[in-house]
Amino acid sequence: MAKKPTNEKAPRQVAPSKARSMQSLLWVFMLAIVIIAFPESVILLFLGLLPTLVALIIDKSPRKYSTFCVGSMNITGVFPALLELWAGNNNIAHAFEIITNVFDLIVMYAAATFGWLLYMAIPPVVNGLLAVVAQHRIAQLRARQRELIKEWGDEIIPRPADQSGGEKNGAGQALNPSSAPPASNIEELDEIPPAPS
Amino acid sequence: MADTSTELELGAEDGAEDRPDIGPESTPEPDSEQSPATPGDTEAAVDLEADTEDDALLTPEESENLESAETPDSPEEADVAVDDGDASDDETENAPAEDDIEEPADEAALAEDDVEKSADEAAPVEDELEETAEEAEPAEDELEETAEEAEPAEDAEVIEAEEEPEDDIELEDAAEVTEAQKWEDEAEAAPDTTPPATLENRYDIYPGRPLPDLDSPSARAFEAEDRMQPQLKLFALICIPGLPIRWDELLDIEGIDLPGNLALAAYGNIDWQIQNQKCLALIYERPLGGHVDILLKDPHEPEYKKIDALRLVAETGIRALKSLQERELTHRSIRPDNIFFLDDDHEEVVFGEFISSPPGFDQPVAFETIERGMADEGGRGIGSIAEDIYALGATLAFFLQRQNPVRGKSKEQLLLAKMSTNSYQILVGKTILTATMLEPIRGMLNDDQGERWGFDELDMWLSGRRVAPTQTAPVQKSQRPFRFGDFDHTQPRTLAYSMSDRRESALKLIKDGSIEQWYSRGLENSEMATAVAAAVETADALAETDPNADELLLSRILILMDPKAPITFKNIKYMTDGFGYALGVEVLREGNIKTYAESIVNQVPGIWYEISDGAAASQFSELEFYTRLRGYLQKAGPGYGIERCLYETIPGHACRSPLIAMQNVSVIEEILPTLDAAEKMADTKKSPVDRHLAAFIAARTEGSIESQLGQLGDLDETFQILGMLRLLVELQDRMNTGTLLGLTKWVGGLMGPVIKLYHSRSTRRDIEADVPRIVRSGDLSELLGLLDDPVTRKKDELEYLAALEEFEEAEEEVLGIEENTGPGSEAALRTSNQVAAVTSILIMIFIISLIIMAG
Numbered sequence A: 001m002a003k004k005p006t007n008e009k010a011p012r013q014v015a016p017s018k019a020r021s022m023q024s025l026l027w028v029f030m031l032a033i034v035i036i037a038f039p040e041s042v043i044l045l046f047l048g049l050l051p052t053l054v055a056l057i058i059d060k061s062p063r064k065y066s067t068f069c070v071g072s073m074n075i076t077g078v079f080p081a082l083l084e085l086w087a088g089n090n091n092i093a094h095a096f097e098i099i100t101n102v103f104d105l106i107v108m109y110a111a112a113t114f115g116w117l118l119y120m121a122i123p124p125v126v127n128g129l130l131a132v133v134a135q136h137r138i139a140q141l142r143a144r145q146r147e148l149i150k151e152w153g154d155e156i157i158p159r160p161a162d163q164s165g166g167e168k169n170g171a172g173q174a175l176n177p178s179s180a181p182p183a184s185n186i187e188e189l190d191e192i193p194p195a196p197s
Numbered sequence B: 001m002a003d004t005s006t007e008l009e010l011g012a013e014d015g016a017e018d019r020p021d022i023g024p025e026s027t028p029e030p031d032s033e034q035s036p037a038t039p040g041d042t043e044a045a046v047d048l049e050a051d052t053e054d055d056a057l058l059t060p061e062e063s064e065n066l067e068s069a070e071t072p073d074s075p076e077e078a079d080v081a082v083d084d085g086d087a088s089d090d091e092t093e094n095a096p097a098e099d100d101i102e103e104p105a106d107e108a109a110l111a112e113d114d115v116e117k118s119a120d121e122a123a124p125v126e127d128e129l130e131e132t133a134e135e136a137e138p139a140e141d142e143l144e145e146t147a148e149e150a151e152p153a154e155d156a157e158v159i160e161a162e163e164e165p166e167d168d169i170e171l172e173d174a175a176e177v178t179e180a181q182k183w184e185d186e187a188e189a190a191p192d193t194t195p196p197a198t199l200e201n202r203y204d205i206y207p208g209r210p211l212p213d214l215d216s217p218s219a220r221a222f223e224a225e226d227r228m229q230p231q232l233k234l235f236a237l238i239c240i241p242g243l244p245i246r247w248d249e250l251l252d253i254e255g256i257d258l259p260g261n262l263a264l265a266a267y268g269n270i271d272w273q274i275q276n277q278k279c280l281a282l283i284y285e286r287p288l289g290g291h292v293d294i295l296l297k298d299p300h301e302p303e304y305k306k307i308d309a310l311r312l313v314a315e316t317g318i319r320a321l322k323s324l325q326e327r328e329l330t331h332r333s334i335r336p337d338n339i340f341f342l343d344d345d346h347e348e349v350v351f352g353e354f355i356s357s358p359p360g361f362d363q364p365v366a367f368e369t370i371e372r373g374m375a376d377e378g379g380r381g382i383g384s385i386a387e388d389i390y391a392l393g394a395t396l397a398f399f400l401q402r403q404n405p406v407r408g409k410s411k412e413q414l415l416l417a418k419m420s421t422n423s424y425q426i427l428v429g430k431t432i433l434t435a436t437m438l439e440p441i442r443g444m445l446n447d448d449q450g451e452r453w454g455f456d457e458l459d460m461w462l463s464g465r466r467v468a469p470t471q472t473a474p475v476q477k478s479q480r481p482f483r484f485g486d487f488d489h490t491q492p493r494t495l496a497y498s499m500s501d502r503r504e505s506a507l508k509l510i511k512d513g514s515i516e517q518w519y520s521r522g523l524e525n526s527e528m529a530t531a532v533a534a535a536v537e538t539a540d541a542l543a544e545t546d547p548n549a550d551e552l553l554l555s556r557i558l559i560l561m562d563p564k565a566p567i568t569f570k571n572i573k574y575m576t577d578g579f580g581y582a583l584g585v586e587v588l589r590e591g592n593i594k595t596y597a598e599s600i601v602n603q604v605p606g607i608w609y610e611i612s613d614g615a616a617a618s619q620f621s622e623l624e625f626y627t628r629l630r631g632y633l634q635k636a637g638p639g640y641g642i643e644r645c646l647y648e649t650i651p652g653h654a655c656r657s658p659l660i661a662m663q664n665v666s667v668i669e670e671i672l673p674t675l676d677a678a679e680k681m682a683d684t685k686k687s688p689v690d691r692h693l694a695a696f697i698a699a700r701t702e703g704s705i706e707s708q709l710g711q712l713g714d715l716d717e718t719f720q721i722l723g724m725l726r727l728l729v730e731l732q733d734r735m736n737t738g739t740l741l742g743l744t745k746w747v748g749g750l751m752g753p754v755i756k757l758y759h760s761r762s763t764r765r766d767i768e769a770d771v772p773r774i775v776r777s778g779d780l781s782e783l784l785g786l787l788d789d790p791v792t793r794k795k796d797e798l799e800y801l802a803a804l805e806e807f808e809e810a811e812e813e814v815l816g817i818e819e820n821t822g823p824g825s826e827a828a829l830r831t832s833n834q835v836a837a838v839t840s841i842l843i844m845i846f847i848i849s850l851i852i853m854a855g
Helices: A009-037 A039-048 A050-058 A065-087 A092-100 A102-152 A186-190 B007-013 B039-055 B060-067 B075-086 B091-100 B102-121 B123-136 B138-155 B158-163 B174-187 B247-253 B292-297 B303-326 B370-374 B385-400 B411-420 B423-427 B438-444 B455-462 B492-501 B503-511 B514-522 B526-542 B549-561 B579-589 B593-601 B604-611 B616-633 B641-649 B668-678 B691-700 B706-712 B717-735 B741-749 B761-777 B780-787 B790-820 B826-854
Strands: B197-199 B203-210 B219-226 B234-239 B264-272 B277-285 B339-341 B349-351 B482-484 B487-489 B567-569 B572-574
Touching: A009 A039, A039 A050, A039 A065, A039 A092, A050 A065, A050 A102, A065 A092, A065 A102, A065 B826, A092 A102, A102 B761, A102 B790, A102 B826, B197 B264, B197 B277, B203 B234, B203 B264, B203 B277, B219 B277, B234 B264, B247 B264, B292 B303, B292 B339, B292 B385, B303 B349, B303 B385, B303 B455, B370 B411, B385 B423, B385 B438, B411 B423, B411 B492, B438 B455, B482 B492, B482 B503, B482 B514, B487 B492, B492 B503, B492 B549, B503 B514, B503 B526, B503 B549, B514 B526, B526 B549, B549 B567, B549 B604, B567 B593, B567 B604, B572 B579, B572 B593, B579 B593, B579 B641, B593 B604, B593 B616, B593 B641, B604 B616, B616 B641, B641 B691, B668 B691, B668 B717, B668 B741, B691 B706, B691 B717, B706 B717, B717 B741, B717 B780, B741 B761, B741 B780, B761 B780
Parallel strands: none
Antiparallel strands: B197 B203, B203 B219, B219 B234, B234 B277, B264 B277, B339 B349, B482 B487, B567 B572
């Protein structure tokens, strides 16, 4: 008997989209409140955090690591101007005054640039460090494998299923499990992983 | 039916006009004036007459002649009378006179005349037969050539025949000549100064002092001395290495006094320099009077002495056979050249040795019963005392005569003649010394074993009493002779024997229905005809699946036709109690061993037992024996196969392994010491246990060693070596052998693969370091304990498995690291970006915190 087509998935698909639309609406509502309540801070932050906005737009990675780097430094650069605004005349004119101050802008954008530099420089260094650690670990493992081979011989190297099975122990039992992973050539044990670029 | 009978029978019926081999001597006819017969003779005549009426084996003339024999007064008178008739100084001179009296005298022996004459007439046909036989049996070429050469001599003048040496009885078979001659040729090279070989530190045997008069066909005789009793006259027989000997009998008779038999003083292996190897030496007391047959053939000896000697042989022979029977032994080597005078005065007679060859092996066919004569030399079997009585009868028959009645006859001719008439008529000629012995000879030569004289009848004869005549069952004969192999056969038995030698032609006859037809029409035996047809039908059904179906069919039919005949398969024939010896001889000759194995695998003995009439109990045990042999043959590994059959069936057969063949080892206790000594000479890269040694050990060891043999036959060479070590250790333990330095060194050198059974290199090194120490101790069991310690092996296994797992885990981890830290790997990129982001955030928090705190 043929099953009747069901539409069980349809309500589930509708629910997230509704939630997202509601979430967006909430964000717009809150943003509107913030803009209405703190227009001078919003102006300052918008203009000061433009590099972060750019990084957010151009960063296609799912975790937005560049945005985090640029944004963190950009916020650090904007934070003194924001304190000055909140500590002085907290109005739109003062906000424009700060924005138009080249020194303040340079601080904001230079901080953002520093953040970008961090994003550019740290990963290769970390990569290198990871490679060194891994290489050391591999060397340790290979050394242990060489010790095992020295003690137990080449037959300890797992053979493919079609090549194993011939070996017996004293009681005539097969020693190498046929499910062993494909054999690695013993010469591979002396190979060192390539250094990271 | 003369026109349709066999040629042999034709000859017998044609009368006695043409007798080319009748000698000049006067026949000791049962005439009252010339040779008064003994009471026994009279009885013999009566018996013969009775038998003639029963089985029509004797002609009417013979019957009349026998009736004319008068009762003598005493054997002595008979002897003297014969002596008077024959006591001529020059037989050549007397020949014409004897020819004159020959015709009346020959009336007493018409039966013999007829047979001899028929044999002579059959000679051309037999020549053709010999040509056929030459193709089939090359081994008999020499014999047949001798026979062919002897044919003209028979046709020549009698005087010429008399001038020839009397030892024209063909006592050697072709194969025996080959072995013995080779042996002799090599032995002759020993100079007189060759130092003696010593047996048991007591008997010195001198290779340079041969005693050819005391040679056996399969053993050479040499002078021997007893260091403890130098006055004893001894001689040593050196046996042919590899030829099966009668080991059980050897053990039975050593050091005991068997009346009428040569006393065996000692035996054992000696270093025989002539052959440059160890040989079995048999130390016997030396008969000082020489061969009896030399005296009997000496024309200068008076006839009465010969007759006395003949009587002495008969009496001593009966006593000797009784002593053998008391020990359940058989002699199986009673023949004219194996009877000696023990003393110079010719007052004591003994049978010669019978140990040095298989039973009946050295016997000419004339001295074997029909059944055992059909078998191959090695396969004649141990037999019973009845065979010895027959041989004694045949020997007496030969001693009795001045001429050899079977001279020049091939084996087939002789056997066919025996079967067509009977042994007595064939072996007893007409030129006899005395008629007093005819009665016992006739009784002893009865071809029906059940009717053959036993000791009761012989005792009665010795005591001068009359023995009741025996009734011989009539032989089934066909009214329509069947011509095959240039013979017209009227009996299935003769036809079966001829067919067994011409197997291809025989098979055609069986398949085209000729045999079945002959049975139904000629012999009017529908039961046998049905059996033959059924056998053919069964064989046809099996022909596609069994390549030996035809041969098996032929074997079955031949056994059906003659159930008493030996087991026959392809070109071999052996009695049921002669398989082992036949195989042993064939192994020595490097001949057709495979056929012997095939006969067992195809259960031909089973067919024989199924058809032949035998005691049920013995059949069961013997069948079980052959079933066991079949089991051995069906296993291919060392310790089984034809080698196992060889040693299981021949007690005391020396091990034929090339490693120790020169040492002639016959007992299991000597195996390990011999291998130990052989280490210096052998190729130590090969295993010390080959197929022959494994089979020898398996056959001679009490209890089961199947597990060791199973490992010895493992496909893996390593386990073969381990099995070999276990087998040797088992042997060392059972035999309580002392230290075996050489063998332990040899075996230790082969243990490389066994050491490699351990996975751990350090364990291997430890074992390898220990091996030299154990080799120096010479203890195989310690070596096995080191190499095959269960605790060490278990530990090695567990640690190996753990190491295997660890290696795999390490390999997987390495692969994982290589995958995650490679250039452009996602994980590495993600991690580094995370680090960058976190670093930025931390810097932000730090600076903002500073600003706030400063502000």
